[in-house]
């Protein structure tokens with residue numbers, strides 16, 4: 126069988142089957158209008174694997190467990206990983222101006238935060254740097270910031286934690302100089318050991334329940350925009366189960382979850398508190 130040309134596309138039937146497979150595994154909806162885009166992305170995997178056509182690749186993927194690294198390579202192609210530190214100013218104003226002062230006033234000394242769909246970890250390190258900067262006595266706290274993502278490649282990048290100028294461009298100067306260090310000649314920044322000690326990363330699919338003690342704060346941003354209502358519902362229910370009563374979700378402004386938040390009080394369009 127000959128190699129596909131650079132412009133060849135999946136058939137309508139293959140498009141339907143690929144879209145269903147992606148939806149079943151990750152909850153992400155791919156519209157039929159994305160046929161060319163999806164074909165281009167799959168073609169990159171064909172090149173990597175040496176598989177000759179879309180049908181063979183579909184059969185190959187269908188037989189693999191989703192923990193296989195080819196699934197990671199495939200999902201990496203069909204998902205968006207865009208992220209950077211201090212994304213969405215209003216979130217950080219709230220965290221630093223209201224949330225952190227409130228937990229200090231309450232006299233707590235432990236905090237569990239989840240950066241759900243953390244991509245390369247930028248959000249988790251933003252949370253860690255705000256806590257390191259603003260808590261009066263951060264070393265007296267037990268802080269656990271758990272970052273999770275469906276993509277193992279993203280999780281590995283988050284564990285490595287090397288951020289370029291673009292990812293760092295909104296980090297306030299005081300935080301940048303006190304909690305990050307520049308490495309090598311290039312403009313690459315790494316979090317210091319205190320931020321690293323607060324953070325851990327793991328692979329996790331939001332369609333499944335996460336294990337471990339409940340969280341005080343969850344960030345759920347720029348991921349459910351690709352999900353339909355049914356998979357959004359499932360994710361929200363899984364997350365709700367993993368949260369303490371009175372804990373908060375910081376959501377993306379375009380997440381489209383307003384109607385699904387019966388178990389929460391809405392504080393802002395992007396901030397909910399578990400009842």
Ligand SMILES: C[S@@+](CC[C@H](N)C(=O)[O-])C[C@H]1O[C@@H](n2cnc3c(N)ncnc32)[C@H](O)[C@@H]1O
Pocket residue numbers: 150151152153204205206207208209212241242243244245248273274275276279329330331332345346347348
């Ligand atoms: C655009 S990034 C968002 C990163 C960060 N939350 C932010 O707002 O900057 C979306 C991430 O969602 C992840 N993702 C997509 N579907 C997922 C699923 N079912 N479970 C967990 N993560 C998922 C992707 O791998 C990607 O890294």
